[in-house]
Amino acid sequence: MNPTLSTSYHGIQLPHPLVVGASPLVDQLDRVRAMEDAGAAAVVMHSLFEEQILLDNLVEETFVDAHEDSFGEAISYFPSTCRIAPDADSYLARIARIKEAVSIPVFASLNGRTDRGWASHAAEIEQAGADALELNLYSQPTSDETPSDEVESKAADIVRSVCASISIPVAVKISPFYTSLPHFARRLESAGARALVIFNRFYQPEINIEDLTASSTLQLSDSSELNLRLRWLAILHGRQALDLACTGGVHSHTDVIKALMSGATTVQMVSTLLLNGVSRIGEILQRVATWMEDREYTSIDQLRGCMSHSRTPNPEAIERANYVRMVTSAQLRDRFGPVKW
Template sequence: MNLQTNYLGLELAHPIIPGAGPLTGEVPQARQLEDSGAPCLIMNSLFEEQIVREQRAAFAAIDEAEDSFAEALSYLPEPEDYRLGPDDYLSRVTHLKAAVDIPVIASVNGISPDGWREYPKLIAAAGADALEINLYHLASDPQMSAGEVEERLLASVRTAHDEVDIPVSVKLPPFFTSIPHFVSQLEAIGVQAVVLFNRFYQPDIDIEELRAEPTLRLSDASELNLRLRWLAILHGRTNLEMSLSGGVHSATDVIKGLMAGATTVQTVSGLLQHGPHHLRELLDGVREWLSEHEYSDLAQLRGCMSHQNAPDPEAIERGNYAMVLNSWTAG
């Protein structure tokens, strides 16, 4: 059965990709993922804070007497809080490329245009086959309008995109007033794909110690439906490739994502929970389902449950909201 998928200019054997996370930046795990059938890897991100910190640290070394600057520096997490500094990241790209035969997609995470002038180019020069930009921004400034937030995000993408000649995807948060409009602006910039969606990790509050505690919870399949809905709405309304990220734990989840219109489907929590071999199980499950249902390739499946093609598109939009609420019965 032909599962071949073109994504970010890469010819992939199938559409199930290990997404950005702890497994994809390390050579031994990357090899295990390749052995488990991964068609490519998306590395964990180089974070803008790492770059800024390194640049500031270099600057501080020139002028150590600058007290106010030293204070500002202390607000940034220590380098050891991060997994890789910028130079380590570049050499990791090179090592991974040498260690595996599958394409390596690098990832950068940040929001300010200035953060992205230099490194995307260096990442491409280090051998990355494509670049995923993770837009992770929490709009907490009451003076900044939604339009200004979006313009800032778009300026960052534009800067990074203009710096590289490898294909670029953008991983979005789900919190836009109009996701289709933002996606159309990304298309105008020339990116090739969007990834729906990144996950925000919400801090908890420790009521005894009076401190905010970062919590990292792996996903479960309940996160999938938000992605399915937006894939289904965007399919046919954008020319961009779409990759699903969030809540994919089973072959059924992969099939749902493809039916909603995903070009590729990423998984991270599932691999962390079950190990790299889980990728093979997903792939085998998808193959089995497709052959049981007599599909010969993915084109027949992709987007068949999108808003454009679904027999009941109203169910994807607001139409069934009242019906869903009314369907609740006690006990």
């Protein structure tokens, strides 16, 4: 019997959990159609950045003194490609065109880190027809005067103001770098988030030791990046009503199954589609279905979270015990030799 793959993601019914993650893959209409044909359950659009919205506003508000604060300087760090990327208005037009072209759900993406007033733009995204909003809170605090609670409160405030201005579901894309992620997740849920997207990938700078320059090159992921996601999916699953989307390192049907078993509601892919083409969605989906059928799983719900912490009585103690076992195991002694003083 064919397993049921359907799933509900932050209130939106999907035929299966495979979603195309935020990327330029959604920047061409023909490719979006190809993704629908290949079986994508939904697509996430390339982000519209806070800086782009604020830059638009700045151009309009000619009376604004650009030297009043650091924004004018900050924007100069942005690559010129960012400034020719779609502005806020053309982003809205794109949502409408994609919605006309395909019948799968389209999730818009806003990427911001301050509460400078750009959040109200979410309402226009909803009006343009987006089925949901992915809110990417990509930021890297570097000041030693900012306590972690302030970082989290700021993020929760952004989520609150975005959620208050729209009625479509909001998923929040976060990084793994929070002191108490389960507690932070609870705060985001209280602020109105319906789902978490786990995790943002930070692009690591490359240092040239000869000319003392730093550059960021785009490196696509591989499956080794998945483990961090699996760990946190397993910890967060079932604690709140939040749905969990996995992004980062999903390249095969086994990766998808691991993410679902850890507690993911949906699984996003980008790198593998950039490397192998969008037809990869259909191949992976077929393999997931065959794998489930061979093992007599009848539905995704049966699979979801079966390897999560919610199935263990004292997850914190088990985490610690696994860690201690790993670093003191006989396997290590066999590999590196016995202790000798």
